[in-house]
Amino acid sequence: MATPFWKYHALGNDYLVLDPERLDFPLQPLAIQRLCHRHFGVGSDGILLGPLPAPGADFGLRIFNPDGSEAEKSGNGLRIFARYLWDGGKVGGEPFYVQTLGGLVQAQVQNQGQQVQVAMGRVSFQSGLIPVTGADREVIQEPIQVQGQTFTFSAATIGNPHCVILVPEATPALAQTYGSALENHAFFPQRTNVQFVQVLSPERLRLEIWERGAGYTLASGSSSSAAAAVVHRLGLCAPAVTVEMPGGELAIRIAPDFAITMTGPVTGVAQGILASDIFAG
Structure with missing residues (x-):
């Protein structure tokens, strides 16, 4: 199965979004480094893996840095993930909750996907x-x-x-x-x-x-x-x-x-x- 990706940027801070249900390789540090590489990969400032199951939230999200390490939270990454969910019809204009390693946040897509508000904690x-x-x-x-x-x-x-x-x-x-x-x-x-x-x-x-x-x-x-x-x-x-x-x-x-x-x-x-x-x- 080929793996699809989606790429967005938030003020020039760009992320790749990968759907865990459509991932056909283990997302290990070396794979993350290659995907994020500007010459040998797709190129990005990080990877967003989601949506994931998350008790107590509507969606779970894991965030990875281009060196392969995992980040607790990313404001730009959360806005991008919210836009990805909106593009995929998984959310509308209502607030929803995302669980990250750094805690629970509330997000709301505005202006037909062009803007996102996040209660960061x-x-x-x-x-x-x-x-x-x-x-x-x-x-x-x-x-x-x-x-x-x-x-x-x-x-x-x-x-x-x-x-x-x-x-x-x-x-x-x-x-x-x-x-x-x-x-x-x-x-x-x-x-x-x-x-x-x-x-x-x-x-x-x-x-x-x-x-x-x-x-x-x-x-x-x-x-x-x-x-x-x-x-x-x-x-x-x-x-x-x-x-x-x-x-x-x-x-x-x-x-x-x-x-x-x-x-x-x-x-x-x-x-x-x-x-x-x-x-x-």
Whole structure:
């Protein structure tokens, strides 16, 4: 049986969707790496495997990074998965629930599939939940050293770990130069996503992102959620903000308990059949 795939992007962050019932090979790390490779595979920032059975939810979803590791949660991935379900007639315009490794989320497709809103869950700054090494605490504005440079970071989780660094100017060079070292820093036993954040105004942030297991990334929904929560926790932005990234913009709403609602676009790219010799060589 040939395996079909669907490809979408959310602000330039692209994923392949695979239906587990139509998968004719084991989805192991080497296979994931090949599928995501820009030259030897289809090319993507990750793989979404679903829908899967999920007690207590309408659908289950597993999310894989291009290095073959499994991610707990992805805001862009969740929006893409919601659009895929809508395209396949599995959902309409009503809210529905998706179970991820990083927790239960609610999603709703809007504007005839062009936009998706996701209730991402509640952000926590507690070190034991993120996790960050050391005493149990809120990880807010602490020093971290990489490559001879000292930054001040805050850490957060929204089901996956984030290292948030405020800077006067967020540039691609910052993420590309320091992202890998921060991702793999000893402070983060499960590695971390990294965001460099520039506060443009109380209603607008600019992000540059290094994604755990993926590298430099044009946009990220969970990164936008975590970064906005940190900036709001520091009293530097409003509870409703626009997050600007190289790939485009997301709308983030932060509730008093730091529950996050994210809204943004999804674009279809392609669908096809994986060739029988894609894993050869």
